[in-house]
Amino acid sequence: MTGDGPRIDWPRLQRRLLNLLPPRTVVAARQELLAYDCDGLSLHRHQPPLVVLPETTEQVAAVVKLCADNGVPFVARGSGTGLSGGAVAESEALVIATSRMRSILKVDLPNRQVVVQPGVINSWVTRAVAGEGFYYAPDPSSQVVCSIGGNVAENSGGVHCLKYGVTSNHVLGLEVVLPDGSVTQLGGNLAEMPELDLRGVFIGSEGTLGIATAITLRLLQAPQSVAVLLADFTAMEQAGEAVRLVTAAGVLPAGMEIMDNFTINAVDDLFGRDEYPRDAAAVLLIELDGQEREVAAAVALTSSLCHQAGARTIRQASEAADRALLWKGRKSAFAAVGRITPTYYVQDGVVPRGALPGVLAAIECLSRQFNLPVANVFHAGDGNLHPLILYKADEPGVNERVQQLGAEILRLCLEAGGSITGEHGVGSDKRCYLDWMFSADDLATMQLVRRAFDPDALANPGKIFPTPASCGESSRRQAVLRQQGSNHTGAELF
Numbered sequence: 001m002t003g004d005g006p007r008i009d010w011p012r013l014q015r016r017l018l019n020l021l022p023p024r025t026v027v028a029a030r031q032e033l034l035a036y037d038c039d040g041l042s043l044h045r046h047q048p049p050l051v052v053l054p055e056t057t058e059q060v061a062a063v064v065k066l067c068a069d070n071g072v073p074f075v076a077r078g079s080g081t082g083l084s085g086g087a088v089a090e091s092e093a094l095v096i097a098t099s100r101m102r103s104i105l106k107v108d109l110p111n112r113q114v115v116v117q118p119g120v121i122n123s124w125v126t127r128a129v130a131g132e133g134f135y136y137a138p139d140p141s142s143q144v145v146c147s148i149g150g151n152v153a154e155n156s157g158g159v160h161c162l163k164y165g166v167t168s169n170h171v172l173g174l175e176v177v178l179p180d181g182s183v184t185q186l187g188g189n190l191a192e193m194p195e196l197d198l199r200g201v202f203i204g205s206e207g208t209l210g211i212a213t214a215i216t217l218r219l220l221q222a223p224q225s226v227a228v229l230l231a232d233f234t235a236m237e238q239a240g241e242a243v244r245l246v247t248a249a250g251v252l253p254a255g256m257e258i259m260d261n262f263t264i265n266a267v268d269d270l271f272g273r274d275e276y277p278r279d280a281a282a283v284l285l286i287e288l289d290g291q292e293r294e295v296a297a298a299v300a301l302t303s304s305l306c307h308q309a310g311a312r313t314i315r316q317a318s319e320a321a322d323r324a325l326l327w328k329g330r331k332s333a334f335a336a337v338g339r340i341t342p343t344y345y346v347q348d349g350v351v352p353r354g355a356l357p358g359v360l361a362a363i364e365c366l367s368r369q370f371n372l373p374v375a376n377v378f379h380a381g382d383g384n385l386h387p388l389i390l391y392k393a394d395e396p397g398v399n400e401r402v403q404q405l406g407a408e409i410l411r412l413c414l415e416a417g418g419s420i421t422g423e424h425g426v427g428s429d430k431r432c433y434l435d436w437m438f439s440a441d442d443l444a445t446m447q448l449v450r451r452a453f454d455p456d457a458l459a460n461p462g463k464i465f466p467t468p469a470s471c472g473e474s475s476r477r478q479a480v481l482r483q484q485g486s487n488h489t490g491a492e493l494f
């Protein structure tokens with residue numbers, strides 16, 4: 001099946017898929033398969049043997065059933081913007097891409113819901129309902145390209161998730177093709193369903209429990225008033241202190257994001273204008289929304305707290321176009337850094353808000369120690385860091401150094417009481433660190449849940465869970481277990 005398992009007769013599988021699917025939905029040409037060899041994280045590359053592009057739930061179900069009957073592993077793929085290697089077929093597996101499943105199936109404004117196919121692009125949902133005064137809240141910075149199916153699988157967050165919650169708070173129901181090819185419904189179109197919350201189990205499962213083929217999303221009414229503040233600081237600690245003061249005062253902004261000096265300059269260079277003050281050590285973007293009077297009061301209080309923390313200047317944008325301009329830089333930060341360096345590695349760790357200044361200072365030390373520049377841009381309100389490690393891919397041995405630095409950053413996050421991922425998932429990139437957070441018993445329990453959906457482990461094999469094969473015998477996992485004095489490795493379920 002995978003690794004040392006029985007080999008798959010791919011030419012035969014291709015013939016059977018051609019019989020199952022409409023013309024031009026099976027990709028087998030080497031040059032075309034190149035487009036599927038990685039996701040947004042270019043460190044891990046593996047070209048799949050075959051890719052299919054189904055258009056309907058029935059076609060997905062037929063393909064998955066064929067896989068189940070023949071022991072063929074499969075990997076769901078949305079837009080391929082993931083940042084943990086989740087959509088990459090690293091062992092021999094069929095890639096099932098949803099890029100032809102891009103219909104909005106139903107718009108139900110009275111009940112504030114839409115039903116979409118999984119390949120629908122995140123920003124299309126808001127675009128479809130904005131005219132009626134509604135929007136879809138989860139807004140990853142990649143929202144103009146990433147798919148709703150990918151968002152569900154990663155439980156994606158975004159700028160507005162501080163106030164409104166992540167994807168799982170906005171998905172009511174899911175139609176899912178299970179790994180045996182059967183189709184089932186998880187959740188529904190009601191806020192509460194009288195059943196085990198399998199919808200919640202599926203969201204964030206990174207393609208390991210099946211393929212979502214239709215998704216019912218909750219819509220929100222656009223707020224009456226919105227203001228964005230841009231505060232700039234001469235020290236990162238001051239920006240962190242502003243975040244602390246604002247939240248301690250009971251203000252709940254829609255979003256609170258910080259960019260460091262490196263990122264500010266990268267973004268200003270990208271757009272060829274000085275939108276953000278180039279000499280600032282950090283800028284803090286704060287969005288406040290609600291009723292007009294409520295927003296006016298929050299703007300006044302937040303501004304005074306930012307000044308108290310040491311803000312040099314505070315700019316306010318209330319018109320939609322000005323607000324969009326302030327956010328444009330933040331949302332283009334990764335692309336802006338990508339213009340400066342041919343390659344970068346985005347880390348994704350979480351720390352309690354209060355630990356932000358200390359952890360950022362420690363990251364700076366690590367950056368010097370590893371001799372690799374690190375740019376910082378992050379969801380400050382929820383302590384979700386995205387250090388971008390800049391490197392030149394052609395430098396010998398650099399991949400290992402980058403991964404070591406990434407791991408050290410995650411270690412810092414854990415020591416500060418945080419997590420190894422905030423929103424980009426575990427995928428293949430972080431599976432060897434999962435046991436830094438969870439005991440062998442925890443991991444074995446997660447595997448029991450997974451096997452209840454997928455007894456043969458055909459759906460996105462090798463992702464999320466550490467295995468001796470992927471993490472090595474000398475894995476940190478064994479070391480941690482020894483430290484914990486446990487004899488139980490949990491390996492019997494892998």
Ligand SMILES: Cc1cc2nc3c(=O)[nH]c(=O)nc-3n(C[C@H](O)[C@H](O)[C@H](O)COP(=O)(O)OP(=O)(O)OC[C@H]3O[C@@H](n4cnc5c(N)ncnc54)[C@H](O)[C@@H]3O)c2cc1C
Binds near residue numbers: 080207424460
């Ligand atoms: C510039 C940039 C900015 C980003 N900003 C953010 C951000 O602010 N917040 C954030 O959370 N993420 C962010 N991301 C990461 C990424 O965009 C998200 O993880 C996104 O949800 C991935 O969607 P996708 O369609 O590209 O999924 P893919 O990369 O194609 O797949 C991701 C995972 O989902 C699984 N999958 C895909 N479709 C399905 C399906 N229908 N059913 C079951 N499993 C499926 C895949 O198997 C894989 O494990 C960013 C990425 C980039 C490149």
